[in-house]
Amino acid sequence: MLEFIKKEIKKAVGTEVDFNVSASEKEDFGHYSTNAAFKLAPVLKKSPMAVAKEIELNVKGQKSNVFSKVEAVAPGFINFWLKPEILQKELKEILKKKNKYGNLRSTTYGLRAQKINLEFVSANPTGPLTMANGRSGFYGDVLANVLENAGHKVTREYYINDTGNQIKLLGESILAVAGKIPWKEEYYQGDYIKKLKDKSAKQATTILLKSIKASLKSAGIKHDVWFSEEKNLHKKGELKKTLQFLEKKGLVEKKDGALWLGDGVLIKSDGNPTYFLADLAYHYDKFLKRKFNLAIDIWGADHHGYAQRMKKGIEALGVKPERLKILITQLVRLVSGGKEVKMSKRKGEFITLDELLKEVGAPSSAKATAGKDAARFFFLMHSLDTHMDFDLDLAKERSQKNPVYYAQYAYVRVLNILKRANLRLTTYDLRLLKSDSEVKLMLELVKLPDVLAQTAEDYQVHRLTRYATELAKAFHNFYEKERVIGFGDKNLEQSRLALVSATKIILENLFDILGISKLKKM
């Protein structure tokens, strides 16, 4: 819809200039508004208001005018009201395309389909998944959905660091907890280590990885590829190959008995490879062997300092650094009783993802997965840059008020109406839909493609949860104001049923992308 309106306005603007169109938040500002006059004013050396007036006149003079009202407003905004036919036509489009509405593959958004590798979670198999892993897990899962919906080919990947120092430590920790070797400060603690007694490091890794997979499954987070550092890189000699590749290019230096690439060590003076080299080999694999156009890595803020080195590293591999996008998620702080509780994986002090899902679940619900939706929505509401404060007690208390239920309840209401209705969507006349709440609902419904397109561009996934709340609000409002079934007017009833059907479609498409359950009853 935005693109469509922009095109219309562009005709009236004439001059080539970059401007914005956005859906208005207030009724006074029309359905949509633009800042085109502000952008054009310096070019024409006129005041924004004068330019706005001119554009207003041009729009009004157009033959195929799609607006019922155009208004230039001080200091230079132009507000647009869509003709009802335009909205009605779009509503028909929803009813026709059904679950394909919002799918950008077939639209004019002009996105070039890319082969994308999205790597997320990738927690070391040295302990259970924590709730912080949940944050990047939910985010990555939904981002993948959004990118796929935009027509990209997405591989969801989990990189398993199943070799190296931390695995060695894990093995020693198990022995130390059992009293077989002396204790060291850096060892892992926690009950789960005790349960692993008599297991070798390798066995323990396998067991822990299994539990990680189980946690992700119950959280509804999907991965396509489980990439083992040990099997897919070390055993295949990929580190050596990558090192040779860099040496051939003359980029590797020897200093203090170690091999360096820039300011990063590739091979330690004891002859062992570093994580950096393994990571380079991994990205060599992503870009040069598997030929992804774009790799998106989601990392925790505790690794952000490493991003710069990684970018330089892949540049050394001959890959343009823009092809690697590193998204940093800020850490989740755990708060209890107003005080921060330090989480430490090593010390075994953390809240696992499993615990979170269990605690946040609504007690009234019989469904075991109830917490899944609440936790997912909670994390997805926040931008990745927020330093979230998470109070488990508060979360438990508030979980019943989680906005996810607000959205799901709207869906339940939709289903109830349709269940009771004698629905024959052949006789409806959308022109009958002109009350305030009906128009507002329509305006929300048609936003879906815009919201999805923007998110596929800027990765701001939290926009989707906001949209879900706004859409639900528009529907609840409509539900309250207008009766759909059995109020006497059969024609209007059919028209409203069409509107409700369209709402069902949009909610379903949105829930699918968010990974939220489509509850039939609440």
Next chain:
RNA sequence: CUCCCCGUAGUUCAACGGAUAGAACGACUCCCUUCUAAGGAGUAGAUCGAAGUUCGAUUCUUCGCGGGGAGACCA
């Protein structure tokens, strides 16, 4: 010491450089003989400070103040 992120209603968070800064929860008023009140209508309530750029700054720049995170031959 250097670098990165953050600072917005009582609380948790939104706001491509745009209009009267939005939601949710909490507080306070109202609304269930009608498709589930897990709902609706309404009230009160906020940009850390100081300069600068701009027609316009929560947003950009600089400097403070406060919080979080980095700065290994760990991963």
